[in-house]
Amino acid sequence: MPPIPSIPRPVGVHVAIAFQATNRKPNTSTFIYFYRDITLSIQPEARSVRAADKAGSISITTRQRQFFVDATVHLRANLYYQGSTSFTIRYDLVGGAPRSASPIRVGKAFATFGVWAWGDVGLGTVQVLTPAGFESQVDGDPLDATTATSGTVLRAMPANPNTFYSIVSAEDRAAYGSTRISLEGGVEIVVMAWPEDGSWTRTVSDTLRKGLPKLRELIGLDWPVAHDLNVRERYTPALEGYAGLFFTDGQRIDVSEDLDPVVIVHEASHAWFDEALFKERWIYEGLAQEYAWRVQTAVGAGAGPGAERPDLKDPGYVPLVSWTFPEVIRDQKTDDVERYGYGAAFWVIHQVVAAAGLDGMQAAFAAAETNRTAYVGAGTPELVDAADDWRRLLDLIEPIDQADAANAETAIRQFALTAGDAQALVDRRAARERYRRLVSAGDGWLPPWYVRRQMGMWSFAGATKAMAEATAVLNLRDSVAAAAASLGLAPDNAVRLAYEGAQDGFSGAIGIANGQLTALAAVADAEAKIDAAPDLVAQLGLVGERPRVPYEAARSAFSAGQLEQAVASAAAAAAIIDAAPAIGQQRLLVGVGMAVLVLLFVVLLVVLLRRRGRRRSAAAFALAAEAPVTLAADPAAAPPPPSAGPPDVEGGPERGDSPADP
Numbered sequence: 192m193p194p195i196p197s198i199p200r201p202v203g204v205h206v207a208i209a210f211q212a213t214n215r216k217p218n219t220s221t222f223i224y225f226y227r228d229i230t231l232s233i234q235p236e237a238r239s240v241r242a243a244d245k246a247g248s249i250s251i252t253t254r255q256r257q258f259f260v261d262a263t264v265h266l267r268a269n270l271y272y273q274g275s276t277s278f279t280i281r282y283d284l285v286g287g288a289p290r291s292a293s294p295i296r297v298g299k300a301f302a303t304f305g306v307w308a309w310g311d312v313g314l315g316t317v318q319v320l321t322p323a324g325f326e327s328q329v330d331g332d333p334l335d336a337t338t339a340t341s342g343t344v345l346r347a348m349p350a351n352p353n354t355f356y357s358i359v360s361a362e363d364r365a366a367y368g369s370t371r372i373s374l375e376g377g378v379e380i381v382v383m384a385w386p387e388d389g390s391w392t393r394t395v396s397d398t399l400r401k402g403l404p405k406l407r408e409l410i411g412l413d414w415p416v417a418h419d420l421n422v423r424e425r426y427t428p429a430l431e432g433y434a435g436l437f438f439t440d441g442q443r444i445d446v447s448e449d450l451d452p453v454v455i456v457h458e459a460s461h462a463w464f465d466e467a468l469f470k471e472r473w474i475y476e477g478l479a480q481e482y483a484w485r486v487q488t489a490v491g492a493g494a495g496p497g498a499e500r501p502d503l504k505d506p507g508y509v510p511l512v513s514w515t516f517p518e519v520i521r522d523q524k525t526d527d528v529e530r531y532g533y534g535a536a537f538w539v540i541h542q543v544v545a546a547a548g549l550d551g552m553q554a555a556f557a558a559a560e561t562n563r564t565a566y567v568g569a570g571t572p573e574l575v576d577a578a579d580d581w582r583r584l585l586d587l588i589e590p591i592d593q594a595d596a597a598n599a600e601t602a603i604r605q606f607a608l609t610a611g612d613a614q615a616l617v618d619r620r621a622a623r624e625r626y627r628r629l630v631s632a633g634d635g636w637l638p639p640w641y642v643r644r645q646m647g648m649w650s651f652a653g654a655t656k657a658m659a660e661a662t663a664v665l666n667l668r669d670s671v672a673a674a675a676a677s678l679g680l681a682p683d684n685a686v687r688l689a690y691e692g693a694q695d696g697f698s699g700a701i702g703i704a705n706g707q708l709t710a711l712a713a714v715a716d717a718e719a720k721i722d723a724a725p726d727l728v729a730q731l732g733l734v735g736e737r738p739r740v741p742y743e744a745a746r747s748a749f750s751a752g753q754l755e756q757a758v759a760s761a762a763a764a765a766a767i768i769d770a771a772p773a774i775g776q777q778r779l780l781v782g783v784g785m786a787v788l789v790l791l792f793v794v795l796l797v798v799l800l801r802r803r804g805r806r807r808s809a810a811a812f813a814l815a816a817e818a819p820v821t822l823a824a825d826p827a828a829a830p831p832p833p834s835a836g837p838p839d840v841e842g843g844p845e846r847g848d849s850p851a852d853p
Contacts, residue, residue, distance in 0.1 A: 203297050204284035204304045206237070210264075213275040226270040232259040234307060236295055237282040244278040251280065289388045289448045296426045296448075298385045300366035303426045306334070306359055308352035315352030319345040324363045330431070330519070331357040360429045367423070370396050374403055376414045383423040391424050391448055398452040399459060402486045406460055409482055409489075411553030412560060416442050416462050422455075424448055432520030432529070437461035452492050456483035468559050469579045473511035473607060476533060477540030484537075498541035499534065501606055507531030511539065511607035512581065539602045546596030547588035555587035566591060566626075566643035569691040573640055575647055581607060582615070582649050591626060615649060622651040629658050632665050639693035664690055664697045667704040674711040675749075678718065682707050683752040706754040713761035714749060717742045720768035729768075732775030738767040 210231075216224040233240070235258060242251040242264045250265035262280060270276050284304050287293025295304045302325070308317040319334065321327050322342045329336075332355050334345035349355035367383040370392055374380075380399055384392040399422070407414065425445040430436055435446040435458040444458045457479045464475040464482070480498075487494035502508075507527030514532040517525050544552055558565065559579050563572040565586035575583075581603060589595050604613050626646060629638055642661055645654035668686055675682050686707065689700035721738055745760035 203238075203286055204295065204302070206234075206282050206284060208233070208280045208309055209277070210279070210309070211275060211277045212270065214270050214272050216272060218272050224272060225274075226266065228263050228265055230261055230263040231280075231309060232256075233262050233280065233282060234284060234305065235259050236284050236293060237262075238285050240280065240282040242278055242280050244276065249278060289385065289391065290450070294428055296385075298387050299363070300368075300385050301360070301362045301424070301426065303358065303360040303429045306355075306357040308347070308349050308355035310352040312351050315355075316346070316348050317352070317355065319359055321345070321359075321361045322363075324365065325361040326364070327359060327361045328429075329357055329359055330429075333357070334359070358428065360426070368392060371419075372396060372399055374400070376407060378403060378407075378414045378416075378420075379418070380420045380422060383421055385424050385448075388424060388448065390450065394450045394452070395422060395424075395446065395455055398455045398492070401490045401492065402452070402456045402483075403459060405486045405489050406456060406482060409485060409549060410460075410463050410556060412463055412556055414462070418442065420444065420459075420462065422446060422459075431518065432526065437465070439465050439467075453480075453483045453487050453495055456486050463556070468556065469584060471512060471580050472516060473514050473532065473536040474540070474581065474584055477536030477543075480533065480537040481540045481544055498538040501531065501535035501538055503605075505531045510609050511535055512609065512612065535606050539606050542602040543584070543588055543596075543599045546599040551588055551590075554590075555584070558587050559583065564643060564647050566638075566646045568640060568643055569637045573644070581612075583647075585619075586647065591623065591630070595620070595623065618651045619649065622646065622654050625655060625658050629661055629665075632662060636665065636668070636687055637691055639691050641693040641695060641697070660697050661690070664700050664704070667701065667708075671704050671707045671711070674708060674715070678711060678714055678746075680711070680714070680746060680749055683750065685752050703754075707749070710745075710749050710754045710757040710761070713758045713765070714742075714745050717745060717761040717764040717768075720765050723768075725768075725771060728775035728779060729771040730775065731778050732771030732773065733767070734778070736767050736771070738764045740764075741767070 210229075212226070212229055214224070214226055218224055233253075235256070237253070237260050240251060240253050240260070240262055242249050242262075244267055246267060249267055252263050252265070254261040254263075264278055264280065266276060266278070268276075284295050284297070285293075286295050286297030286302065289296075296302060297304070302321075306317060306319055308315050310316070317334070319327075320342055323340065325342065327336065327343050327345060329345065332347065332349065334347045334357055337344045337346070343361075345359065347355065347357075364383070366386065368386045370382040370384070372378075372380040372382065380403075382392060382395050382399070384395070420442055422444045423446070425447060427434065427447040427449060430445060430447060433447075434449060434451060434454040435444065437444050437458050439461075442462070444461075446455055446458055460479040460482050461475070464478040466475065469475050469478070484494050484497055505527075507524075507530055509528055509532065511532065514528070514536070517529065520526050520529055547555065557563075558572075562574045562576070564575050565583065585600070585603065588599065600616060604616055608616075623646075626638065626642070629642070638658070638661060642654060642657045645651075645657055664686075668690070671682050671686065685703045686700050689703055690697065693700060717738075721742055725733060741760040742764035745757045745764060748754070748757035748760055
């Protein structure tokens, strides 16, 4: 028959072990074998041990051992070969007081105890009954659960009962004492304690009332829990060896019955410090311990000695990046690793906080919570999707415009990293120095995302290449600035915007800068030609031309970033100057030609006028001789004398003569 531990009332666990014993030892010709006493081992916490068979009570004696109790049942009669007998051993597992050495707790809201099994291989069974209203949790060897109206039944048929061991924890959440704590900032906490443990209720409540406001102040982030945060009292062994546990999914804290204020604040700080903020366990556990210690130091409530430098020869040593949650502590090796991990994480994070300062840590927490890049550029800080590990922590606590924190880096390298990880720190240092030189060379121009993204990803080879390209752009910028200054001009912000906004390369910025150089060269060429003293022929060609109009238009277009228009206008101004000699020469030739034509026209006109005068005189004489009629007097000439004869006709016979022979 199986033992039947149960919890019928809150005074203890009542155990009944039903045995059926059969004598399998045959007699010999000289000996008869029989059993008068049967001895077996029961739990060391057993109290009120008693035995009975079908006829009633039988005698039983006990002897306390270190890890068990020897219980000897005195049978009512000798048990001979092939004979069988049945009896039942009963005892109580009395719940220990809170914080007592007893591993058993039994109360109105919570109970925990160990479950043993007895019997031959393959023949023993075990059964645990818990009252209605209690939810059960089993750690160790499994027990199958069946729910009934009277409660929950846990059963097992272990292959080897003598090695079977389970821990059953049962709780009735409705029976917990409840104390609500309301603090500024929407902080709502419900302290759930065993009704029998007023000391725990007072300690936890007072610690959270004093500590949480200071914790929020130091961390600098809003309270992240949108609902009630339940803080529940638990028995330490039920926490698998931990003093407290924060359940991220349920946003619930289980805290040991031990009255340790640092542990209480440590677990409360996990509302902020968890995998969502920094994914590596050593970071969020170290932060929780560091800030719990600082809070308790600030409120003067027993913070303890603080962080101590870990020993690399400690039996629990492990690089902190390899320190993971083991779920349960059940062996010395695991206990050593956990003890070392918590201590080392506390010390390393203490160096980090000391180096960054509380304000620097607040900035780091804010950036980590919102996933902002650690390498901020000219615009709105970009968001990153990489998990926040030790690399991101280091970037966030070491702003690039400040000197790197040597002590923090040394602590992380010595106690947190593997050899391969440590080499990354060397590469990072060289890349960050080059980055600072790039910032200095930028003279106000900040590196673009093309560079900063690779720095944040710790892709230092790619970042170094990108920074070389960025330096070339800055050199090109300086060439543009020098060329513009020589002309009394200043470029617009187009290159800077393209540089600082570069995502995948600098082709945009380079194209704009080269365009500016081309435009400046065109403006310089136009200026040189305009300022040069023209000769007489060129001056003649420039008559009526205004080359400074397109030249000034070119300057204005450059200042406005209209590079194509600047080139076109400068070219137009230069073209006017370049064309002036040819135009002047044409104008000169045209002028000379016109002058010659005018001169010829004048000469011809004079000649014509002279001829016309002579012809008019001859015509007047002939008319007077042939037509003796009265005409109007010619005001220009006096009439000839009446006795004068007519003049000879030039080239012809005298009047009255016969015509000459041909």
